[in-house]
Amino acid sequence: MFSEKNAFQESFKKRLEQSYSISFNDSTRAQQFVTLSQMVREHISKEWIETNERYRQGKKQTYYLSIEFLLGRLLGQNLINLGLYETLETWLRDIGIPLEELENVEPDAGLGNGGLGRLAACFLDSLASLGLPGHGFGIRYKHGLFEQKMVDGFQMELPENWLRYGYVWEVRKSDLAVEVPFWGSVDVVERKEGIKFRHVDAEYVKAVPYDIPVIGYGGETVNTLRLWTAETSSFTLNQDVLKYKKETEAISEFLYPDDSNDDGKILRLKQQYFLVSASIRSILRQHLNNGGKLQNLHERVAIHINDTHPVLAIPELMRVLLDDYQMSWEDAWHVTENTFAYTNHTTLSEALERWPIRIFRPLLPRIFMIVEEINERFCKSLWEQYPGEWERIEKMAIVAKDEVRMAHLAIAGSHSVNGVAWLHTEILKNREMNDFYQFSPQKFNNKTNGITHRRWLLKANPELTALLTDTIGDGFKKDASELSKLAPFAEDSAFLEKLWNVKLKRKEILAKRIFEQNGIKVDPTSIFDVQVKRLHAYKRQLLNVLHILSLYNKLKKEPSFHMPPRTFIFGAKASPGYFYAKRIIKLIHSVADLVNNDPDTKGIITVVFMENYRVSLAEDIIPAADISEQISTASKEASGTGNMKFMMNGAVTMGTLDGANVEILEQTGPDDIFIFGLKAEEVMAYERDGGYRSMDYYHHDSLIRRTLDQLVNGKLDDEGLFDVIYDSLLAENDQYFVLKDFEAYRIAQEEAGRIYEQDPERWRKMMVKNISGSGIFSSDRTIKEYANEIWNI
Ligand SMILES: *Cc1c(COP(=O)(O)O)cnc(C)c1O
Secondary structure, X not given: OOOOHHHHHHHXXXXXXXXXXXXXXXXXXXXXXHXXXXXXXXHOHHHHXXXXXXXXXXXXXXXXXXXXXXXXXXXXXXXXXXXXXXXXHHHHHHOOOOHHHHHHHOOOEEEOOOHHHHHHHHHHHHHHHOOOOEEEEEEOOOEOOOEEEEEOOEEEEEOOOOOOOOOOOOEEOHHHOEEEEEOOEEEEEXXXXXXXXXXXXXXXXXXXXXXXXXXXXXXXXXXEEEEEEEEEOOOOOOOOHHHHHHHHHHOOOEOOOOOOOHHHHHHHHHHHHHHHHHHHHHHHHHHHHOXXXXXXXXXXXXXXXXXXXXXXXXXXXXXXXXXXXXOOHHHHHHHHHHHEEEEOOOOOHHHOOEEEHHHHHHHOHHHHHHHHHHHHHHHHHHHHHOOOOHHHHHHHOOEEOOEEEHHHHHHHOOOEEEEOOHHHHHHHHHHHOHHHHHHOHHHEEEOOOOEOHHHHHHHOOHHHXXXXXXXXXXXXXXXXXXXHHHHHHHHOHHHHHHHHHHHHHHHHHHHHHHHHHHOOOOOOOOEEEEEEOOOOHHHOHHHHHHHXXXXXXXXXXXXXXXXXXXXXXEEOOOOOOOHHHHHHHHHHHHHHHHHHOOOOOOOOEEEEEOOOOOHHHHHHHHHHOOEEEEOOOOOOOOOOOHHHHHHHOOOEEEEOOOOOHHHHHHHHOHHHOEXXXXXXHHHHHHHHHOOOOHHHHHHHOHHHHHHHHHHHXXXXXXXXXXXXXXXXXXXXXXXXOHHHHHHHHHXXXXXXXXXXXXXXXXXXXXXXXXXXXXXXXXXXXXXXXXXXXXXXX
């Protein structure tokens, strides 16, 4: 199909005309996009079938369960992985079609919030590219993460609609649908062989799978991402059909429905059980079809739980083994514990999932019984280890205080528990999960996150990819560790010049986009200082924006103050119910209005907020960045992966010693990164012992004082919009240490500006050092570690 130019062009046109009954010349980009994508899908169907055949021979499989998959667009990535991108770009250009425009027609599959969902997507790419048998299971939300629209600096949320025109990459597998039971009760029957449990009077929901091919680099392995849709089941005869239909379809309607009330909580728990029940059924069916036995499930199947959302897979597998296959508890537990592995993604205690029993038990009566039994046996084993230590046991229990603690269930039911960066894992072991670490140290391990360099370098930055290929050959495309070959070129001034021009080119492209979207003219030769990520207090966009405001103040007040021109670029969605985060977005806009329109600072500071941050926008922004803002309060960011994407594209990190920044520092060395601020132990010591008073920093630092006063004195708005931010910093003692780190941040930023302006050669060497040290952050490295050390595939 793609082997010969004329044949390709002919068949492309013919298909287009046949599918749409339209002449080629009248066809739209959208129609051309669909046609090309369908051709790609057919092209890989043979490899997809063959991959499945190979797996049927009993090789151990890994299944990655995740409530989020932040895939972004697939066409361009698939063409790159198939080695067809450049060829098709030329062949299409010949017939008047810019491939890039077709790519831009594709909606982002935004079935996730941020890092956690993007990690799952990067992992799928690496699994397939390494030829490993690893598949994803998720939910096919009708609406992914909301679309952000800015109105007067306020975030508005519109329902996202990626399925509006159908989704070309998926295949519906109606024949593989399964039934998922909710509500009802448990029937206890005494038999000769013992007591049997049956879930009766349940309301059923049909889970229908849609499969998306995951095409590995080189095109030999095509794994599967299976997403489930909830549909009404003919098993359920319901009085109120419309209500049943509505409640059923709601399960796969929205990613993270509002759970501030009980109905919302029930819906989320339904989503979780829906995902795992359907997935476990599907996994077991394949295992048994391939000749596997239930007793050896763990030898042929590894199931990974991405954060706690899919943790009910543990009691669900127990339920199937016990109730459907009459296995003994001990045997079932042995199989289950050795099948599951769990990744923790956060140490923020408010983010640790807990379900009230009053919601859990009625919705999932049999699962609740099993969770109770797991809890009882777990507590008994704790008692044997720690006789008499009631307090410790109560703290570690899975069910306690009228709640089910999902993280505890995950740890108890898995043979491996991992954090996502060295520091994060240390904090888990020594603090957050210390009790569990003491009890079963062998379970705990670290797997530092990664990103697929095929999307974040080859796809996102073809200009840099071409330069790297000219310089060190194309081995890095397959094996990102070969990026280290670039290190000696830090001394090659001709190379530095070319690298600089690539960066400038990318900045020009972004500047054009900014002008189109925001109507703001930015200077591509200014420093592009970028913070793009979810909006959260711990990520401290506030520190960044207050620093900008303070620079503005200095420019206005001190005629001798000089700084090199900077363009500050933000992108961030705030979770719809997160009022404080939304106010920070508004603040960024208000500061932008102030500084962008003041003739005294025009051209020196420019602030840009790009709306609707998502994967495809990230791919445009990151290659253009000079400075990568990774300034979370130390100990709060588990890993970060944005930091890795920036590094790989030659941006220099401005960061705290948090998450994977610690490991980025190991790669660059201290001279090629800007590290500032409190360390994790210091933050944790203040949190434990007190001793920080933000008010002191207000009183003793006039720059801070002047800047904070502007939040409330009518300079930025006259409606008290920012009182809540001002209060969080002063009245509430600045939980995230923004003021404490302010001066250190200011100095680090000044240093960055000075080097950029006065020692451009030094800056360019820093860029090289970052790119050449970034290979270790390819998710191929991460996945190899999971495969060898956890999954045994
Ligand atoms: C990588 C990525 C993230 C994660 O960014 P962090 O800086 O690690 O929080 C979030 N959203 C999108 C769209 C991404 O591509």
